[in-house]
Amino acid sequence: MYSGVVRSTTSRKVLTLVIIRKGSDILLGMKKRGFGAGKWNGFGGKVEPGETILEAAKRELQEECHLRSDSLREVGLIEFEFKGDPVLEETHVLTSDVFEGEPKETEEMRPQWFSIDNIPYHQMWLGDKYWLPLLIQGEQFKGYFLFEGEEKILNYELKTS
Numbered sequence: 001m002y003s004g005v006v007r008s009t010t011s012r013k014v015l016t017l018v019i020i021r022k023g024s025d026i027l028l029g030m031k032k033r034g035f036g037a038g039k040w041n042g043f044g045g046k047v048e049p050g051e052t053i054l055e056a057a058k059r060e061l062q063e064e065c066h067l068r069s070d071s072l073r074e075v076g077l078i079e080f081e082f083k084g085d086p087v088l089e090e091t092h093v094l095t096s097d098v099f100e101g102e103p104k105e106t107e108e109m110r111p112q113w114f115s116i117d118n119i120p121y122h123q124m125w126l127g128d129k130y131w132l133p134l135l136i137q138g139e140q141f142k143g144y145f146l147f148e149g150e151e152k153i154l155n156y157e158l159k160t161s
């Protein structure tokens with residue numbers, strides 16, 4: 001828990017977010033439906049009861065774009081909060097450059113490789129431009145973002161470890 005942040009959180013949702021790398025490219029998916037639709041993002045979703053973070057991340061990667069990876073590493077932990085919403089999203093960020101398969105479009109996501117010099121931050125969650133460069137630089141990080149709606153960040157903290 002970060003100091004100085006007044007919280008009225010009553011519950012946590014545990015989520016995964018997977019960024020696959022290949023040389024100087026990263027794989028993003030256009031979210032086609034549900035939460036964050038219309039944005040490029042990593043692959044992920046809610047951790048199901050009885051699953052580990054790693055199992056959930058592998059499952060979501062396979063479900064959303066048909067890639068398999070046994071080498072996912074957790075590199076970041078971000079808490080997302082939406083003003084007025086008592087649910088805190090505890091998001092575990094994992095990455096790997098070792099995977100099997102070819103990315104394939106699913107009902108949920110349309111995958112596409114992007115050069116790390118050409119990441120579509122203007123069509124991504126607003127926080128991504130702060131933490132994704134850290135992941136790309138190979139750093140580990142922890143963060144907190146307070147959103148007001150989906151298009152405004154009121155406050156954030158980010159630190160590398």
Ligand SMILES: CNc1ncnc2c1ncn2[C@@H]1O[C@H](COP(=O)(O)OP(=O)(O)OP(=O)(O)O)[C@@H](O)[C@H]1O
Binds near residue numbers: 035042044
């Ligand atoms: C607020 N700022 C944010 N910035 C960057 N990424 C964000 C995010 N907020 C949520 N995310 C990610 O978006 C995915 C949603 O997943 P989401 O579709 O809700 O999960 P899941 O597929 O389990 O849902 P269903 O059960 O199918 O509804 C999940 O990876 C989650 O980490």
